[in-house]
Amino acid sequence: xxxxxxxxxxxxxxxxxxxxxxxxxxxxxxxxxxxxxxxxxxxxxxxxxxxxxxxxxxxxxxxxxxxxxxxxxxxxxxxxxxxxxxxxxxxxxxxxxxxxxxxxxxxxxxxxxxxxxxxxxxxxxxxxxxxxxxxxxxxxxxxxxxxxxxxxxxxxxxxxxxxxxxxxxxxxxxxxxxxxxxxxxxxxxxxxxxxxxxxxxxxxxxxxxxxxxxxxxxxxxxxxxxxxxxxxxxxxxxxxxxxxxxxxxxxxxx
Numbered sequence: 001x002x003x004x005x006x007x008x009x010x011x012x013x014x015x016x017x018x019x020x021x022x023x024x025x026x027x028x029x030x031x032x033x034x035x036x037x038x039x040x041x042x043x044x045x046x047x048x049x050x051x052x053x054x055x056x057x058x059x060x061x062x063x064x065x066x067x068x069x070x071x072x073x074x075x076x077x078x079x080x081x082x083x084x085x086x087x088x089x090x091x092x093x094x095x096x097x098x099x100x101x102x103x104x105x106x107x108x109x110x111x112x113x114x115x116x117x118x119x120x121x122x123x124x125x126x127x128x129x130x131x132x133x134x135x136x137x138x139x140x141x142x143x144x145x146x147x148x149x150x151x152x153x154x155x156x157x158x159x160x161x162x163x164x165x166x167x168x169x170x171x172x173x174x175x176x177x178x179x180x181x182x183x184x185x186x187x188x189x190x191x192x193x194x195x196x197x198x199x200x201x202x203x204x205x206x207x208x209x210x211x212x213x214x215x216x217x218x219x220x221x222x223x224x225x226x227x228x229x230x231x232x233x234x235x236x237x238x239x240x241x242x243x244x245x246x247x248x249x250x251x252x253x254x
Contacts, residue, residue, distance in 0.1 A: 004222040007039050008191055014049060014058045021055035081212040081236040086110040088234050088252060089174060089210055095120045097171040100200055103127035103155035104176035106210045126156040126196060155193050165203050173204035179218035180211050182246035185226040187219055197224040208232045213239040
């Protein structure tokens with residue numbers, strides 16, 4: 001089990017119980033106590049659990065993470081910021097392009113604007129709601145990236161559908177993240193979706209991240225893109241100037 005997978009498993013365990021000891025995690029995950037302590041310290045540093053003497057407790061941040069995994073709840077958070085970001089992103093599209101929209105709620109806001117426009121483009125997506133929305137627009141060619149569907153998620157997870165990218169020339173990837181850090185880049189909590197996003201970033205010649213100001217200078221379980229891999233990072237106008245300084249000329253907030 002990879003480090004990021006083990007840490008996500010620890011958080012999953014804490015969703016079902018309020019606290020757990022190092023000894024219990026050692027037995028459950030079949031690793032050393034030193035490894036578990038390192039994992040707990042990392043998760044505590046990122047406010048994903050509360051470190052206790054001999055173990056850990058579920059944190060308030062972890063409670064909010066459970067809600068954020070539900071797409072219907074997540075898409076309503078910071079909706080005005082997401083709409084603002086989508087409006088800034090739309091002008092970067094041109095007729096004839098082939099783009100990828102990930103399954104994020106922010107990219108769904110961009111999809112709504114694309115659907116209302118006269119653009120004639122091809123859209124690849126792993127977002128079920130995005131595909132359902134855009135398929136009725138005859139100006140658009142919509143391709144759904146295949147994979148696993150589960151729970152309350154809007155995302156098709158995994159890399160089963162990656163072969164389609166060998167047959168299509170992509171122009172732009174639009175993606176979002178649960179968190180963005182000037183050190184660790186874009187990160188998310190779903191390892192299977194992170195795996196797909198990582199592959200998409202690798203194949204796209206241009207990557208535009210759409211991230212609202214509440215997600216800056218935070219980290220989640222796994223990174224899928226460094227800042228060096230981004231061509232543009234679009235956010236809303238509430239990003240603090242002292243935070244924007246960490247991102248040089250990458251961020252568009254006007």
